[in-house]
Amino acid sequence: MLPDAEPCQPTLFATGYGTVSVTPDVAVLRFYVYRTHPTNHMAAYRAAVDAAQQVVAALKDEGLDDDSLRTVDIETDTRYRTDRQGRRHLIEHEVRYVLEVRVRDFELAGRLLGRALAVGASEASLWGFEVSDVRELELRAVEQAVLHARERAEAAVRAAGVRLGPPLRMNLRLSGRGGRYGYRDSFVVYSAGPGEEPSAPISPGQREIGAEVEVTFALEMNG
The missing domain is CATH 3.30.110.170 (Protein of unknown function (DUF541), domain 1)
Incomplete structure (x- = not known):
């Protein structure tokens, strides 16, 4: 039993x-540099790198330190279209360069957004806030x-x-x-003129x- x-x-x-x-107490900003060329991939790459360097220099001129800046992504792509006969035709070569900034000074963050656009960033965004x-x-x-x-x-x-x-x-x-962030297929390159760099008010x-x-x-x- x-x-x-x-x-x-x-x-x-x-x-x-x-x-x-x-x-x-931390603002996270992202700056996107897009450059294209109809035939030459390296030309698009050089243009994107040059523009990214100008953005970085401008951000540092505003008082940003090296520890607050990092490169998030560098991506190259070639766009094609396909005709009715199934043949591919080159549209353009594209290069995307993404920078990310973390700052505790929200007034500085607002200035950086306008400054980056003024020197050639294709997009500038307040990506979010952190503790x-x-x-x-x-x-x-x-x-x-x-x-x-x-x-x-x-x-x-x-x-x-x-x-x-x-x-x-x-x-x-x-x-x-x-x-996480998403990638936009459509974009424009904007360059501000003198006096067109307003400081964006930022409230966390x-x-x-x-x-x-x-x-x-x-x-x-x-x-």
């Missing part, structure tokens, strides 16, 4: 959420999430007439981090650092 099996531990699964609001140090904020959000999960579980066991035991398993997820607003925790608690039967 088989021995009696051990009874399964009754459990309760609860989810908790925590958020901490913070004002971002330079999220560690303490994440810990606070995690603590709130765990307490929330426990509060929910305690409300459930009170209604059920049982006692809440220790947590047996926990899963944690964090949110509030950055995304609030950002939420979030945590979600899933907790499995043991249940203790009364009596």
